[in-house]
Amino acid sequence: xxxxxxxxxxxxxxxxxxMTLQCTQDMNxxxxxxxxxxxxxxLKLIYYSVGAGxxxxxxxxxxxxxxxxxxEDFPLRLELAAPSQTSVYFCASSYGTSGLAYEQYFGPGTxxxxx
Amino acid sequence: AQSVTQLGSHVSVSxxxxxxxxxxxxxxxxxxxxxxxxxxxxxxQLLLKYTTGATLVKGINGxxxxxxxxxxxxxxxxxxxxxxxxxxxxxxxxxxxxxxxGLTFGKGTHLIIQP
Numbered sequence: 567x568x569x570x571x572x573x574x575x576x577x578x579x580x581x582x583x584x585m586t587l588q589c590t591q592d593m594n595x596x597x598x599x600x601x602x603x604x605x606x607x608x609l610k611l612i613y614y615s616v617g618a619g620x621x622x623x624x625x626x627x628x629x630x631x632x633x634x635x636x637x638e639d640f641p642l643r644l645e646l647a648a649p650s651q652t653s654v655y656f657c658a659s660s661y662g663t664s665g666l667a668y669e670q671y672f673g674p675g676t677x678x679x680x681x
Numbered sequence: 682a683q684s685v686t687q688l689g690s691h692v693s694v695s696x697x698x699x700x701x702x703x704x705x706x707x708x709x710x711x712x713x714x715x716x717x718x719x720x721x722x723x724x725x726q727l728l729l730k731y732t733t734g735a736t737l738v739k740g741i742n743g744x745x746x747x748x749x750x751x752x753x754x755x756x757x758x759x760x761x762x763x764x765x766x767x768x769x770x771x772x773x774x775x776x777x778x779x780x781x782x783g784l785t786f787g788k789g790t791h792l793i794i795q796p
Contacts, residue, residue: 570724599783601783601786606690606788606789607788608685608771608786608787608788608789609725609771609784609786610786611783611784611785614782614783622782624782624783625783656724656725658725669715669727669730670725670727670784672717672724672725672726673724674723674724675722675723675724
């Protein structure tokens, strides 16, 4: 299994451009997440999904959009990129069912710079 | 709302010495607690987790952590540090069923191992 894969690894955007960060998992996990990591700030949840067709906002959703059309894929869309979106983005997935604690598996990250 | 506080953004220990990384949490319901490790330019990897039951949990690479409800703490320890332990360590907490709506992370502690 490849686990959680993310593309691209690095990207430089100009202010106002848009892009999609791709995330795919091959573990048949029903839950998926997007986090951003800023230096010295830990990880902040952007969006999450508990299954295909279901998404919900996390702590810092402004400026982002997501969709979940399949179990495997959970792309993150940035519209009108701003310097404040310069960060490292991590996708994660987990198996979820009531009453169980879920280990989240993380992808390797996408380092995004907006200039 | 839940929160996590990690004392010390940087901790330096000598090789062979005890490693102690501190984590305190706040949660309105019994928490699930996690420690993740991040090596440079990589994603996060689960070290260990506490859900219910035994309050002393053992993880990978010789690490362990003890859940102390009265102190709202979940400190990470390792008896003897190794050079390969140098990394960023994150404590995280979840409330709703073990993380269905994502994890709340601390800001991280950078562990430095002195030869």
